[in-house]
Every structure is written in structure tokens, then in C-alpha cells.
Amino acid sequence: MSNASEIKRFLINEFLPDVTADQLDPDDDLLETGVIDSLQLVRVISWVTDRFRVPIEQVEFTPQNFRSVNAIQAFVETATSGAGALH
Known part of the structure; x- marks a missing residue:
């Protein structure tokens, strides 16, 4: 399973139980749309x-x-590549 698929599955299981993987666009802004808030971001x-x-x-x-x-x-x-975190 790709990282993107695994990330999608986690987000759907935790925050979007009525959404399928096909419905979650990988570029959807999870913060702006209210899918995750600041507390959920910590999770x-x-x-x-x-x-x-x-x-x-x-x-x-x-x-x-x-x-x-x-x-x-x-x-x-x-x-995970050792290049450090993004900004």
C-alpha cells in the first residue's frame, strides 16, 4: 500500500467515516474544509x-x-529520506 493510500485510509477512518477513498481528493484542503481542526491535527x-x-x-x-x-x-x-522536514 502506498503512503498516500495509507494516509487516506487513516483520515477516512478517523475523520470521514461516510467518505470513500475515491471521494477524498489528495489535494483537498483538510484544514480549510473543516475535515480536521487544530486538535485533530495533533492526532x-x-x-x-x-x-x-x-x-x-x-x-x-x-x-x-x-x-x-x-x-x-x-x-x-x-x-524519512533523511533530508529533514518540509517548511
Whole structure:
């Protein structure tokens, strides 16, 4: 399973139980549309750091890194490649 698919599945299971993976566009702005709020963002960050073994000190706590499925995927790929966190 790709990182994007896994991220989508997590978001759907946690925050969008009535939505299918096909309905969640990877570029949908999860914050602007109200899918996740600031408290839920903490859950997403916690899941990302646990699931993808991203050291917490590498997590750049900016909304841009967690705004969409594609943004989360890009963050994970950058953080796990040793290149550091996105800005």
C-alpha cells in the first residue's frame, strides 16, 4: 500500500467515516474544509510520527505540511529520506 493510500485510509477512518477513498481528493484542503481542526491535527501528527517513524524533532509543525493528503505524503517522504522536514 502506498503512503498516500495509507494516509487516506487513516483520515477516512478517523475523520470521514461516510467518505470513500475515491471521494477524498489528495489535494483537498483538510484544514480549510473543516475535515480536521487544530486538535485533530495533533492526532494526525502523532499518527504520522508513529506510523512512519518520523522523529518528533524532525516534525515541522506548520499547517502546510498537513493540509492535504499530498502535503502529508510529501512531508513523510522528505522526513524519512533523511533530508529533514518540509517548511
